[in-house]
Amino acid sequence: MTRLIYNLFVQRNVLNLRWPAGGWSARPLRSLCLLLATLVLAGWQEAPDEPPVAVAGSRxxxxxxxxxxxxxxxxxxxxxxxxxxxxxxxxxxxxxxxxxxxxxxxxxxxxxxxxxxxxxxxxxxxxxxxxxxxxxxxxxxxxxxxxxxxxxxxxxxAFPITGVIDRQHMGIRALTADERTKLLPPLLAEVVDSARRNGYDEYLVQAIVIDGIELWLVEEEGTGRRFAVNEDEYRAIFGRDPDRPKPEFASVPGARGGVKGEAGEEQAGPAESKATDFQPAAPELADLARAVNDRLYGGIDSARPRFDASQAGRWKDLGYLTDGSAPIVxxxxxxxxxxxxxxxxxxxxxxxxxxxxxxxxxxxxSWSETASGFLSQNMVRFVLIAVFLLALFIEMSSPGLILPGTVALCAGFLLIAPPMIIGMANWWEIGAIGVGLLFILMEIFVLPGFGIFGVIGLIALFAGLVGTFIPNDGLIPDQPGDTARALQGVVVILGGLLTAGIGMYFVSRHFQSLPLLGRLVLQDRPGEDEELSLTEMLGSDPAAGVSVGDEGVAITKLKPVGKAEFGDRIVDVMADLRFIDNGQRVRVVSVDANRVVVEPIDGAEGLHE
Missing domain, CATH: 3.90.226.10 (2-enoyl-CoA Hydratase; Chain A, domain 1)
Structure with a gap:
């Protein structure tokens, strides 16, 4: 193309760019435009295409x-x-x-x-x-x-760690012996299976998840295959102790120590191991071999040769990889x-x-998963539990306010919906929470004074909430991390209950004076034939001057709580088993520090509405 342009525009003088006496003629201008267009076209045609990238068929x-x-x-x-x-x-x-x-x-x-x-x-x-x-x-x-x-x-x-909360400090720590036996086998089985599937070195992946593994890198003469070997294998193929220069992976002075197997813990394996068996990278992991083998579900053979004296002379030393002071990065x-x-x-x-x-x-x-993640954080759930219980208390104390009940419903929904979406709430957790709330309501409104329904309700509610912190694989935590999740749930729920309890006490003492709640409740004069809220009836000493057997008159409807007059004293009381109408005579059947329980007398039947 370049040669063609030269012949056309130079040798044959197509352009004729001489300056004539009368100025530029049309012919050279047209020729100049033709030249520019041809050069652009030639550049576009001769621009080399991006070479194709060779891609393996499997990829x-x-x-x-x-x-x-x-x-x-x-x-x-x-x-x-x-x-x-x-x-x-x-x-x-x-x-x-x-x-x-x-x-x-x-x-x-x-x-x-x-x-x-x-x-x-x-x-x-x-x-x-x-x-x-x-x-x-x-x-x-x-x-x-x-x-x-x-x-x-x-x-x-990928060294597993656990949280710790005690009187001295709060933070993370290495595994105890029991945690090591429970958590390391599934983790080692997972990474070893991955190494066998995808062609990674089995010893190196073990060194990622646990410390205490010292390794050297060797290469097979002729084939170029490389493997990480431990100290015993190094001695077997080189006939000498290994050198320990500065390792390839950084040494960590004073690093956290792994929990080693104790003497006598190691279980004797079979004389001849199978190709699919777990090969521990360090002798301290030998006691876990049987547990790891039970979890090696892939059934894939190990690619590692047996490094013994028969391998002598076939390998060359490529260097010191890690001293085992910490998992490798x-x-x-x-x-x-x-x-x-x-x-x-x-x-x-x-x-x-x-x-x-x-x-x-x-x-x-997705946005819903992001929102669920935020609502599933322990601090957020702690706040939701406290708000749910406090709003429910206010609504039950003064029925008909609507706003506290709405807040309780919203908090309860936000508390339960995210675990349901992400599979951490099963049917029994939802059922336990529902039964717990039902029994608590029965204790307050239907069968006051028995106590057993309130206890059952609290236990069911607590168990259901704890269950939402654990994946729905069953009733008993058995997967790695399930116990920790359950303990976190207990701490969060107890913290929410304590916070809600403090809030309930404050609300019950200052209900009428709170800026928002005070406007939601009518200020009635005592003695009128109106229902009074529970918080309005709470007093510092409800049983003052009243004893079992005293008789009086209900001066408000007892549904089930209200006020009764005993002589010249007006006392906060609770009806036993049934509601009592205003004006009925009542008898005190029990007195404790928190309430006075009465029953109707003179053959009165009480209210059943």
Whole structure:
């Protein structure tokens, strides 16, 4: 094309750009325009196309759905991710990308998400560490078929920790021996299964979730295969003690110590282990081997060779990886070097080219899930419980106010709806809360004085509320983290009850003087034939000057509470079993510090309305 332009416009003098005496002629102007147009066309035709990217057939995807996992991982996150995986499959996605930027969260939720990724209807799954996947985020990333990373990505440190509240301090701590036995086997089984499925090193993934694992990196001569080995394996293949220079992964002086297996705890395994058996990266994990094997559901053989004397001379030492002072955290370069990362991806366009995709769609958490997440926070639930109980007390104390009842209904709905949406409330929790409220109302209005209905109601209400903090897998907490959730629920509910109790006392003492509530209640004069609220009738000493057997006259309707006159004293009383009309004679049947209970006399039947 360039040669053609030269021949046309230079050698053949098509342009004729000489300056004539009379100025420019039309011919050279037309020729100049023709030249410019031809040059532009030539540049467009000769611009090289972007070279096509070679994509493996198992990775190629036309439609890619990106599911974001941002921030703390909770039961709500698990519910949301599983919902979005199903939606992606229904939309015909060819690949699912988990865009992870998380520092971890609840162990049970993390394991649920990992299982959902492995069992996804869309088998082409990729985790994008963008930019950090710590703790539970790392476990979820390992579950995907491939891992890609942002340029400054970091992944690792999935060491399980628990909260502690005692008289000395409040914070986090390492696992106790019992917690180690309960929490580590499912976690180790999960990461080892992921390593076997996706071609990661089994020892390195164990070093992500527990400390105390010291490792060296070796490479097989000829094949280039690389494995992490422990001290015993190193001695077996090199015939000497390993060197301990500065490790590849940072040493952490004074780091938290893992809970090691005690002497005598280790259970003797079979003389010849199977290829599917768990291979502990450190001798201290051998006591967990049987429990881990019971949870290795995949039945996938380990790719690790047996490192013994027969392997001598076949391997070369590539260096010291970790001294075991803390779970490892890998940088972007280390993830590539150790075979965890397939590519470095900076943005959605690069991700699209990674799959050779024509469409890329992002699937974020919905607004309702975001709202449910906010309402499911312990502090928010604490406030809702206190508001619900206090508003219910005000409404029952002065029936007909409407506003407190509406507030109680709204608080109750906001308290129950989010757990129902995210699968943390089952039928029995809702039933227990309903039965609890019903029995409390019966204690107040139908069968006052018995007490048993009030106790049953409080217990049922408390149990139902605690149940909403635990996933609906059953009545008894048995999954990792369920016990911790139940304890958190107990603390939150007790705090709400205490706060509501203080509020009830304050309201009962100052009901009429409160700016809003005082305007909602009519100021009646004592002695009129009107129903009085419970808070209006509360006094500092309701039984003053009254004893069992005293007789008097009801001066208000007792439905079931009101006032009665005994001689020259007017006393707050409560009717026993039935309502009593104004003007009926009554007899005191019981007296305690909080109330005086009366019954009708002279053959009066009382009210049944």
């Amino acid at each position: 190629q995807a036309d439609l890619v759905v990106v599911i974001t996992i941002e921030g703390p991982i909770s039961s709500l996150t698990s519910y949301s991710v599983q919902r979005r995986i199903r939606r992606a499959a229904e939309a015909g996605a060819d690949a699912i990308v988990l865009d992870i930027n998380s520092e971890g969260g609840e162990l049970g939720a993390v394991l649920d998400i990992s299982q959902a990724v492995k069992n996804s209807p869309v088998p082409n799954t990729v985790a994008w560490v963008h930019p950090k996947a710590y703790s539970g985020g790392a476990i979820i990333a390992l579950a995907a078929k491939e891992i890609v990373i942002s340029p400054a990505a970091q992944m690792g440190d 890998m940088s972007a370069e280390q993830m590539q070097e150790l075979g965890f990362a397939s590519a470095v991806i900076s943005n959605d366009e690069e991700l699209k080219r990674f799959f050779g995709a024509t469409r890329l769609v992002r699937s974020d958490q």
